[in-house]
Amino acid sequence: MRNNILFQHINQFIPLTENEFTEIIGYFEREDIPKKGILMRAGDRFVNDYFILTGCVHMYFVDHQGVEHTVQFALKNWWIADYIALQRGQPTDFYIQAIENSELLSISLPNREKLLLRFPKMESYFRAVYQIAYGSYQTRMKYILSYSKEEIYLRFRDSFPEFVNSVPQYLIASYLGLSAEYVSKLRRKNIS
Amino acid sequence: MRNNILFQHINQFIPLTENEFTEIIGYFEREDIPKKGILMRAGDRFVNDYFILTGCVHMYFVDHQGVEHTVQFALKNWWIADYIALQRGQPTDFYIQAIENSELLSISLPNREKLLLRFPKMESYFRAVYQIAYGSYQTRMKYILSYSKEEIYLRFRDSFPEFVNSVPQYLIASYLGLSAEYVSKLRRKNIS
């Protein structure tokens, strides 16, 4: 069963029995979503926290000029959500869309609260997950502040070559803050 | 006692008695640090998580060309640390420096582990703190991706006018990813 991917992930941080996991999974909903399908959209008043079992999604927003910007990708074993909306129980500004056919687990805010009351040790798990996510942000800011856009692209491509090849280029461009045309020129210039 | 600032902060997220807090504070060290003093430096093998009681600090790194970049400011009631180093128990790449005379509480990684074992409900507190921190990052990325550098500066100045006036401009520039000269030109152009 695919849901076990979450079991293994939690077990990397806290010890958990199979019986506990069986109960825990009851707080989640399974979502199977096709390529291009939308999981969450701006204006949604009740948002969920999503865990990726298989596939790939991205979170984006639409700016004041109508341009879409990807703020985040999520692959297998990653959590993704609008954490401000989730913390405050407010509507979200973001969209989450599947880049390919994906299987996810979602947990609503009220269910997460119930889960954490029932299994306090899950607080440790989420604490670790969010701490790591925040740490990744600090690393990302290091790149943004110290490299030119060309270098940012090349380093990203070299760090995640398979990912860069499996995702539309305009999404990579959007995520890195470059124009799609410029990425195209960088590719040609840097044949490899 | 200044330490109570932390008590009040924790109480915003989880209920805590004064007696519990008295025990909790024992896991922390008090640090009083003068303007320009350095709390943490690149290469340090044991890093702490810091809570600001009074004052202001910033976290920065030195890039491959020797240029310093501020990735984060922290004011009263904020936590600051290199969370990758803290999670993995690895040396850090960052520096934390006081911008003005500051009072902080610091907790080492082993002490934090002991604290969390002794008071599991502190997991909830840190989970909330990191979740909010991560959410702030998502918001920051929205700005970076959708606005020009001029707009980023103006919006930052309008959102935190007192802060912008109390911190050296080259630090604001560094944090926002602009050259110090350009900030100077924006100020002149945008007299207000």
Place this chain on the structure above:
DNA sequence: CGGATCGTTGATCAACTTCAACGGTCGTGG
């Protein structure tokens, strides 16, 4: 076959950086 959808290319242009020089202010030591 025909239309989306995604990537490419070249010309033009603006935003922003870099460099070099100068000015003001503050604090410290003589």
Place this chain on the structure above:
DNA sequence: CCACGACCGTTGAAGTTGATCAACGATCCG
């Protein structure tokens, strides 16, 4: 108490990165 230097901000000229626009190509899928 003054003078000097460190530190921070300013200014203008010149240069570069990377965006924008418009047009075209390629591929995929119905």
